[in-house]
């Protein structure tokens with residue numbers, strides 16, 4: 262929405278207007294793209310210094326006549342450049358400069374009520390007729406005309422330039438306003454971005470989605486399955502779910518299902534009665550019983566045996582379990598959150614995981630993306646871990662070098678956030694008294710991280726990103742391998758055709774295919 266009064270009040274515009282007014286007694290008005298005059302109040306027209314113009318707009322018909330002219334000559338972009346036009350109806354010339362905002366025609370700056378050629382207008386029949394129609398006498402008209410300053414021939418270009426300047430000032434102001442507004446909405450958006458949820462850090466869109474999901478499931482008691490690679494924060498999420506739920510004042514129990522053999526796990530989860538097996542010297546409460554009323558986090562659920570899965574399913578379905586060696590089942594109210602880094606669907610296909618248990622657990626699914634897929638979180642995670650370390654040690658806060666950050670952004674992070682946390686801690690320790698964490702402190706697997714090279718493939722205009730390690734030779738080889746591999750696929754493995762395309766002999770192509778291990782059978786298996 263354009264605010265025309267902002268333009269009218271612009272200091273430069275005011276100054277330009279006063280120059281055109283004092284030199285030539287010309288008035289400046291703004292027409293919008295529909296031909297409506299935007300700087301004259303129809304109900305209460307302001308007083309202009311040009312007497313003739315004042316007489317026109319003071320009469321109720323006056324502004325109608327001007328707007329009619331604008332509709333005919335300006336509206337909808339009828340002018341595309343600075344245009345001189347006689348104001349046919351009133352016999353006054355109009356200088357119109359179009360205004361383009363964001364490349365769209367948005368109206369015009371109009372200079373009017375000046376005389377381009379001295380004397381000519383004074384006897385202008387049309388002008389007299391219009392003014393008489395508006396209710397003025399010849400004497401009124403004569404006295405108004407006496408005040409008008411003609412524009413000398415040599416000044417016309419200056420006059421034009423000044424009016425054009427007003428239009429360009431308006432365009433510049435609009436650009437600035439738009440830029441500022443964009444900046445404001447950008448800042449606003451960033452404020453809306455959550456950088457953390459409890460102890461979870463991350464501003465990437467996937468983390469935002471995760472936070473929103475956590476907010477939604479806060480009040481429910483549904484079972485949750487959290488899937489994600491090692492160290493992606495599954496346990497942290499489970500805790501966030503518990504501590505934001507109505508069960509937050511009750512216990513949060515964690516059990517890693519892969520840590521025990523089956524018998525021990527069963528006794529751990531469900532408890533046992535005295536004498537039920539060797540070593541069961543007294544009754545023992547199981548974790549399900551301990552977790553009653555709270556949340557039970559079953560970690561690494563993919564490592565659980567099929568027979569244990571049946572027992573867990575029973576707790577989920579009936580809320581009951583039987584301690585080892587007991588005869589009576591016990592009833593509990595426990596919210597279960599399960600986590601795994603395994604591909605459960607694949608396990609189901611192989612018969613290693615019960616499908617019914619999967620559906621029972623997977624009421625709400627949270628899949629945590631690996632760190633390499635949300636690299637925009639790396640800088641704030643690094644900052645967070647440096648901060649955390651500083652708080653723990655009380656030593657001066659260290660800074661990370663740009664080079665280190667670049668390597669961390671490129672690294673593949675098989676151990677995800679845990680690996681990042683350990684890396685930062687390690688670097689801080691190794692840095693000793695140095696305040697900057699430099700590349701030399703990086704562990705070797707990260708120091709050797711691959712650089713990426715983006716190349717355009719000839720002809721296709723397509724961009725390919727190639728990862729390489731080390732020297733230029735390595736980069737060229739990586740590029741060669743990539744071109745051949747892509748070429749083979751796009752040419753349907755026709756080596757003669759591809760050799761021609763790449764401008765090398767067929768024999769040379771075959772030897773390269775062998776060297777890079779790109780022959781069809783091997784590639785198909787990968």
Ligand SMILES: Nc1ncnc2c1ncn2[C@@H]1O[C@H](COP(=O)(O)OP(=O)(O)OP(=O)(O)O)[C@@H](O)[C@H]1O
Nearest residue numbers: 460461462463490491492493494495496497678679
């Ligand atoms: N988004 C995060 N922000 C800050 N710290 C995180 C985040 N995600 C994980 N961490 C930290 O990384 C470490 C690993 O997290 P967690 O134990 O929750 O991961 P996990 O997925 O359960 O790992 P695993 O599969 O190895 O059991 C913890 O120290 C945790 O505090």
Ligand SMILES: [Mg+2]
Nearest residue numbers: 495496560600
């Ligand atoms: Mg874990």
